Amino acid sequence: MAVQVELLKSIPYFSGLSAAELDSIKEFVFEKEVETGEMILLEDEPAEALYFVTSGAVRVFKTSSDGKEQILSFIRPGESFNDVPVFDGGPNLASAQAVGPVVLYGIRNSDIEVILRSHPQVSLNVTRVLSQQTRRLVSLVEDLSFRQVIARVAKILLEYASDGTGPKLRLTHQEMAAMAGTAREMVGRSLKSLENEGAIRLERQRIVITDKEALREMAGVVD
Amino acid sequence: MAEMPVIDREKCDGCGLCISVCHCNILVLVDNVVTVVENKKCASCNRWCAQCELICPTGAISCPFEVVIEER
Numbered sequence: 574m575a576v577q578v579e580l581l582k583s584i585p586y587f588s589g590l591s592a593a594e595l596d597s598i599k600e601f602v603f604e605k606e607v608e609t610g611e612m613i614l615l616e617d618e619p620a621e622a623l624y625f626v627t628s629g630a631v632r633v634f635k636t637s638s639d640g641k642e643q644i645l646s647f648i649r650p651g652e653s654f655n656d657v658p659v660f661d662g663g664p665n666l667a668s669a670q671a672v673g674p675v676v677l678y679g680i681r682n683s684d685i686e687v688i689l690r691s692h693p694q695v696s697l698n699v700t701r702v703l704s705q706q707t708r709r710l711v712s713l714v715e716d717l718s719f720r721q722v723i724a725r726v727a728k729i730l731l732e733y734a735s736d737g738t739g740p741k742l743r744l745t746h747q748e749m750a751a752m753a754g755t756a757r758e759m760v761g762r763s764l765k766s767l768e769n770e771g772a773i774r775l776e777r778q779r780i781v782i783t784d785k786e787a788l789r790e791m792a793g794v795v796d
Numbered sequence: 797m798a799e800m801p802v803i804d805r806e807k808c809d810g811c812g813l814c815i816s817v818c819h820c821n822i823l824v825l826v827d828n829v830v831t832v833v834e835n836k837k838c839a840s841c842n843r844w845c846a847q848c849e850l851i852c853p854t855g856a857i858s859c860p861f862e863v864v865i866e867e868r
Contacts, residue, residue, distance in 0.1 A: 734863045743860035746849050761850050774866075775843050778799055782865045 576602045576678060584625050584651050584678070586698050594692055601684040607671040614669040620658030622679040626650050629675030630742050633667050634751060642751040646709060647672065647733070647742060656703060659685055672742070717754045720793060725753040726763040727792035730773065734782055743778075767791065800832045801848055807856035814848035814857050823848065830857065 578595045581587050581602065587595060605624075607613055613624065616635060624631075631648040645667055648654045657666050659682050680688065689696050716725050729752050735741055746757045753760065764780070767773045772788040774781040782788055800822065810828035820841070823830050844859040 745858040780863045
């Protein structure tokens with residue numbers, strides 16, 4: 574399918590651009606369809622392109638030498654990944670895998686600079702996006718350094734709770750463990766404790782947050 | 797039919813640990829790879845026990861869930 578200007582417009586990189594500018598950027602964008610479980614990027618491989626998710630979700634993660642995974646984030650529609658290596662010229666920072674069927678928009682390294690030079694607004698948008706990504710990563714460092722596992726699990730539940738709009742993202746114990754930097758057993762125990770505290774209810778294929786305030790308190794989230 | 801645990805056949809090494817912890821007996825080994833058989837007991841449960849996912853040493857079996865906020 575051809576690249577759609579309407580979808581480009583919904584991507585934060587391209588917000589505030591005129592229809593004519595979006596049309597000219599469209600020429601540099603390619604579409605890529607990826608199947609469930611397919612690897613999109615491998616950590617430390619040369620970076621070839623910057624990607625935006627237009628439908629589905631992508632898991633971005635690091636792998637240790639003994640095979641342990643640390644999930645850095647799930648990328649949802651409108652969000653980008655592989656930004657840093659495209660701008661600093663280094664290899665891919667992390668691996669990326671399709672969670673379900675995914676449609677991506679991509680821009681090759683060589684084309685990024687052309688776009689930035691021709692459209693200063695995009696540079697401003699990129700600064701904003703990279704700042705938000707830095708905030709998220711600092712928050713992850715904070716979680717891994719200072720929060721107990723149960724608090725990390727509570728925070729993950731709050732972050733990934735569906736509000737009924739947008740695509741439904743489904744998590745496994747393994748994925749939650751890889752986000753929280755712990756073992757699956759610890760996630761299982763934490764979920765049971767949260768249920769005993771009355772903050773959540775475990776159902777088949779669903780975790781229902783029954784007391785959001787209690788969960789926020791357990792996660793150590795302050796306004 | 798209710799959704800059943802998901803098995804990654806490539807990751808499964810046929811150790812059978814998941815079968816030993818499954819309360820509903822929905823897992824069997826076929827050609828040394830664990831396979832789900834439909835079972836009314838499991839399908840009628842209103843929650844995953846997810847024991848199979850928790851015990852699997854290779855991460856080959858999963859019980860994916862969605863996180864939702866209860867409407868009041």
